[in-house]
Amino acid sequence: xxxxxxxxxxxxxxxxxxxxxxxxxxxxxxxxxxxxxxxxxxxxxxxxxxxxxxxxxxxxxxxxxxxxxxxxxxxxxxxxxxxxxxxxxxxxxxxxxxxxxxxxxxxxxxxxxxxxxxxxxxxxxxxxxxxxxxxxxxxxxxxxxxxxxxxxxxxxxxxxxxxxxxxxxxxxxxxxxxxxxx
Amino acid sequence: xxxxxxxxxxxxxxxxxxxxxxxxxxxxxxxxxxxxxxxxxxxxxxxxxxxxxxxxxxxxxxxxxxxxxxxxxxxxxxxxxxxxxxxxxxxxxxxxxxxxxxxxxxxxxxxxxxxxxxxxxxxxxxxxxxxxxxxxxxxxxxxxxxxxxxxxxxxxxxxxxxxxxxxxxxxxxxxxxxxxxxxxxxxxxxxxxxx
Numbered sequence: 132x133x134x135x136x137x138x139x140x141x142x143x144x145x146x147x148x149x150x151x152x153x154x155x156x157x158x159x160x161x162x163x164x165x166x167x168x169x170x171x172x173x174x175x176x177x178x179x180x181x182x183x184x185x186x187x188x189x190x191x192x193x194x195x196x197x198x199x200x201x202x203x204x205x206x207x208x209x210x211x212x213x214x215x216x217x218x219x220x221x222x223x224x225x226x227x228x229x230x231x232x233x234x235x236x237x238x239x240x241x242x243x244x245x246x247x248x249x250x251x252x253x254x255x256x257x258x259x260x261x262x263x264x265x266x267x268x269x270x271x272x273x274x275x276x277x278x279x280x281x282x283x284x285x286x287x288x289x290x291x292x293x294x295x296x297x298x299x300x301x302x303x304x305x306x307x308x309x310x311x312x313x
Numbered sequence: 314x315x316x317x318x319x320x321x322x323x324x325x326x327x328x329x330x331x332x333x334x335x336x337x338x339x340x341x342x343x344x345x346x347x348x349x350x351x352x353x354x355x356x357x358x359x360x361x362x363x364x365x366x367x368x369x370x371x372x373x374x375x376x377x378x379x380x381x382x383x384x385x386x387x388x389x390x391x392x393x394x395x396x397x398x399x400x401x402x403x404x405x406x407x408x409x410x411x412x413x414x415x416x417x418x419x420x421x422x423x424x425x426x427x428x429x430x431x432x433x434x435x436x437x438x439x440x441x442x443x444x445x446x447x448x449x450x451x452x453x454x455x456x457x458x459x460x461x462x463x464x465x466x467x468x469x470x471x472x473x474x475x476x477x478x479x480x481x482x483x484x485x486x487x488x489x490x491x492x493x494x495x496x497x498x499x500x501x502x503x504x505x506x507x508x
Contacts, residue, residue, distance in 0.1 A: 146353045150344075157343050166333040179339050186343045191350055253328050272326035286436065286443045288478030300322050307325070 142199035145190070153190055160203055161186075164210050170269050171214040173258045181217050185210040208284055211266070218262050256306035260299050263287075267295035268303070418464040419504050423449075423474070425484065428457030430476045437472030437502075439465050444475040467506055471499045 136155065144152040161182065168178035189196075189206050196205050257265060270281045271292075278289045285292070423435045433451040440446040440463075451459035451474075471490050474482045483489055487500035 148352050148354050150348055150352055153347055154340065154344055157340050161339065162332055162334060165335040166330075169333040169335075170329055175333075175335065178333070179335050182335065183339060183343050183346065187346045187350070190347045193353060250328055253325055257329070269329070272322060273329045282445075286441065286445070288444060291478045303325060304321065307321075 137200060138202035139199040142193060142196060142202055145193055153186075156189075156202065156206075157186055160206055163203075164207060167207075167269060167274060168210060168214055170254075170257060170273065171262075171265060172218055173254075177217055181210060181213045184213045184217075188213070211270075211284060215262070215266070252307060256303050259306060260302055264295045264299035264302065267292050268299035271296045417506065418466045419507060420462050421465045421502070421504060422460060422462045423451065423472075423484070424458065424460040424486070425451065425474045425476075425482065426457050427459055427474075427476055427482070430457075430459060432477050433459040434475045434478075435461060435463065435472060436475050437465075437470050439470050439472070444478060465502070465504045467504050470502050470504065472502060473499050 138156065138159075141152050141155050145156075164185075165178060165182060168181045169175060172178050172181060185206060188209050189202075196202055198205070257268075260268065266285070267281065267287075270276045270284070271278075276284070278292055281287075281292050282289050287295075425433055427433055430453075433453075434444045434446070435449040435451065436442045436444050436446075440449050443449075449461060449463050451461040453459055472484070474484065476482055484500040487502060490499040490501045
């Protein structure tokens, strides 16, 4: 894909039958959205599955993308929904594992130090948030979206989103308090 | 105090904003999957016009459309004589083909008893799970009973009530769906054509 090609131009090419042009959209948004999927689902394998699923669904429904210039935002909405579905499907199965893993890591590494350990603690705390709170926190603080934008994306009211973000922050502070103290 | 607590969250967010790289093989997997799908063949505006989309059409609207078709046929006959009159039927049927199941809908009444609620909306796969969708806002009918009658396309659907923009409540009168989003309770509905 030419560096200057807008999303609308690439979408138009794909809609005219140029399947390979879709690779340009994959390359443009793959890494940008991998971060959200990874933090939402907690591991690389599930994140890649969600990304693949989102891109394939986007391709299949491309003619329904009402504003091709904002293909990225449309794709992100699909990805957020795929992460919800994948997260819910695997949540119950993984919950026991996550708790056990956290207990195991906590026992082996009671006083983590250094940047890597700090980052691991954050990842671990993030995965202990409720799915809806994790989603709201990531959209607000990591993707740096405004509440109105988040509301449009998720279909959840602004007041409910603010509550989720607040609860997520409280829980993160609680979970990471020992690390802060250390 | 506030600045300090904001700063700790910002510190966490900075760590999480670091890009996450995925395997390069992902591109190939996506492109392989895409190549196995039907190739798009549309052209600009025309592709938009012929793209299938969900359109809710009530029986009343179909009646109006049928009347329009009939008027079109009659006017055609008046202006162009018997030959065109004979041609009007296929033209009309091409313009307004029989609706597919996904394009047809039935009006469904949703009822929830929620005495303490200030607002109740219906969300489902038929309205994009959008709690602010105008057509799916329930009205308080008195005694804590909230209801709304809204169009739902024929077929199987999942839905839920959203109370006060925050609490998801499954329909106590409908079967639950086991595949939750976020553990939020969903209900199942099958909408069939009324005979």
